[in-house]
Amino acid sequence: MQKEYDVVIIGAGLSGIGMGCQLTQQSPHKSFTILERRQALGGTWDLFRYPGIRSDSDVISFGFKFSPWNSNQVLAAGESIKSYLKDTAEKFGIDQKIQYGIKINSANFSTRTNRWTVDAIDEATGEVCQFGCNYLITATGYYNHDQGYTPKYQGLENFKGQFVHPQHWPENLDYKNKRVVVIGSGATAVTLIPAMANETAHITMLQRSPSYVINVPNTDKLVDACRKVLSEELVYKIFRKRNIFMQRGIYKLSRRFPNKMRSFLLSNAQKALGEHYDMSHFTPKYMPWDERLCAIPDNDLFAVIREGKASVVTDHIECFTEKGILLKSGEMLDADIIVSATGLELQMLGGIQISVDKEQIKPNEKMSYKGTLIQDVPNFAYLFGYTNAPWTLKIDLACDYICRLINELDVRQMAAVKAVAPINEKTEHSIVYGMQSGYVQRGDWVLPRQGKSSEWFVSHNLEKDTEMFNQSVDSPNLVWSVVLEKPKGKVKAA
Numbered sequence: 177m178q179k180e181y182d183v184v185i186i187g188a189g190l191s192g193i194g195m196g197c198q199l200t201q202q203s204p205h206k207s208f209t210i211l212e213r214r215q216a217l218g219g220t221w222d223l224f225r226y227p228g229i230r231s232d233s234d235v236i237s238f239g240f241k242f243s244p245w246n247s248n249q250v251l252a253a254g255e256s257i258k259s260y261l262k263d264t265a266e267k268f269g270i271d272q273k274i275q276y277g278i279k280i281n282s283a284n285f286s287t288r289t290n291r292w293t294v295d296a297i298d299e300a301t302g303e304v305c306q307f308g309c310n311y312l313i314t315a316t317g318y319y320n321h322d323q324g325y326t327p328k329y330q331g332l333e334n335f336k337g338q339f340v341h342p343q344h345w346p347e348n349l350d351y352k353n354k355r356v357v358v359i360g361s362g363a364t365a366v367t368l369i370p371a372m373a374n375e376t377a378h379i380t381m382l383q384r385s386p387s388y389v390i391n392v393p394n395t396d397k398l399v400d401a402c403r404k405v406l407s408e409e410l411v412y413k414i415f416r417k418r419n420i421f422m423q424r425g426i427y428k429l430s431r432r433f434p435n436k437m438r439s440f441l442l443s444n445a446q447k448a449l450g451e452h453y454d455m456s457h458f459t460p461k462y463m464p465w466d467e468r469l470c471a472i473p474d475n476d477l478f479a480v481i482r483e484g485k486a487s488v489v490t491d492h493i494e495c496f497t498e499k500g501i502l503l504k505s506g507e508m509l510d511a512d513i514i515v516s517a518t519g520l521e522l523q524m525l526g527g528i529q530i531s532v533d534k535e536q537i538k539p540n541e542k543m544s545y546k547g548t549l550i551q552d553v554p555n556f557a558y559l560f561g562y563t564n565a566p567w568t569l570k571i572d573l574a575c576d577y578i579c580r581l582i583n584e585l586d587v588r589q590m591a592a593v594k595a596v597a598p599i600n601e602k603t604e605h606s607i608v609y610g611m612q613s614g615y616v617q618r619g620d621w622v623l624p625r626q627g628k629s630s631e632w633f634v635s636h637n638l639e640k641d642t643e644m645f646n647q648s649v650d651s652p653n654l655v656w657s658v659v660l661e662k663p664k665g666k667v668k669a670a
Contacts, residue, residue, distance in 0.1 A: 189219015522619025
């Protein structure tokens with residue numbers, strides 16, 4: 177029997193929990209559920225279990241605006257993030273709305289009934305499930321949760337040691353006194369190296385090209401001092417604004433004065449590594465923020481390199497051998513464990529097939545409206561955070577907008593709303609246009625396209641987005657419609 181809701185949210189990670197909390201506050205009369213494939217909430221922070229996993233955004237700005245996150249650490253560990261999400265879900269009663277172990281296969285919107293039918297399966301029992309709703313929201317992130325990206329390494333089958341991808345880290349992996357090679361130079365690699373270095377025989381970061389690495393003090397002494405004389409609420413308000421201002425400032429300076437920011441980053445890295453260190457290993461060919469900066473707490477990566485516990489090799493892989501990796505230069509890296517920290521595989525909407533009147537919708541052929549709606553798809557929204565700032569800042573804005581849009585349907589006594597683009601609005605650029613990260617370049621084709629005008633252009637600019645989302649939901653780009661036929665024989669969920 178199909179269960180009916182006003183709203184169905186797919187995904188119980190950071191975005192899905194945020195959406196549920198805002199829906200509870202702004203639309204308390206709406207029934208909703210959150211469908212989660214995993215057996216626990218957390219999304220990314222439940223999936224990834226590798227050593228040292230953490231956020232690269234400070235906790236004050238990474239937390240939801242409506243649920244202050246007060247922590248002594250600046251960069252939160254994965255388990256801390258999951259605990260914060262669990263506590264927030266319980267605080268707003270969202271934990272009771274989540275249905276676990278539900279894999280969504282497809283969702284179809286009927287323009288006769290103005291309702292979605294979501295087809296799913298309970299992965300534990302194999303039971304087929306069906307859910308109906310007026311409004312559907314996907315909070316499934318932007319990557320394939322089933323598999324990460326692994327290049328086709330020549331000779332991988334010859335390697336006699338253990339080969340690991342961070343997305344599926346083996347439980348209780350024993351790397352004590354082992355020789356470890358981590359392939360990659362992004363956020364995952366720079367996290368793994370210092371987290372493992374004190375127990376390995378030696379650990380090597382093997383990279384084709386360097387990334388920019390920026391140090392972040394992992395304790396904020398000014399925050400701690402203010403907590404002694406100011407209320408927690410006031411401290412949160414002051415330092416949330418400060419941190420967001422600083423983050424945005426670094427990004428803007430990087431784009432406006434790239435050479436000066438490059439010199440600043442490289443100079444700080446040289447100081448931390450020592451004056452005799454070969455900086456070619458940390459000198460990228462691109463400019464800051466062409467790719468996301470890699471944040472490290474308290475220079476931990478540089479510390480283990482200086483201590484000789486870790487090293488960096490910049491080269492290309494010729495092939496895998498029984499004992500490790502043969503490089504193009506002829507150098508051999510012996511290894512007991514090789515970690516392929518080579519990134520994600522981009523995926524929209526969690527791989528779910530969506531359709532309108534049984535006609536499949538391909539997101540990469542549609543434009544994104546306000547970075548939240550998909551062109552021509554009624555009563556549908558997707559959640560996609562910032563690539564150049566804390567993910568949650570965009571999620572907060574988008575969730576608020578979606579709630580106001582849902583409430584506006586009731587005010588107007590309408591049953592559906594969709595974004596319709598003007599003629600010649602579309603460009604060939606995706607919603608992450610400008611980012612040069614490998615996983616973005618590989619998967620750019622799966623993402624929705626950009627438009628030319630402000631409401632169809634995804635700027636990844638907090639100030640512009642705040643102004644745009646704070647405007648009335650009324651827009652000539654939105655088309656509203658009434659119900660034509662009521663669904664029959666359905667059971668309203670409690």
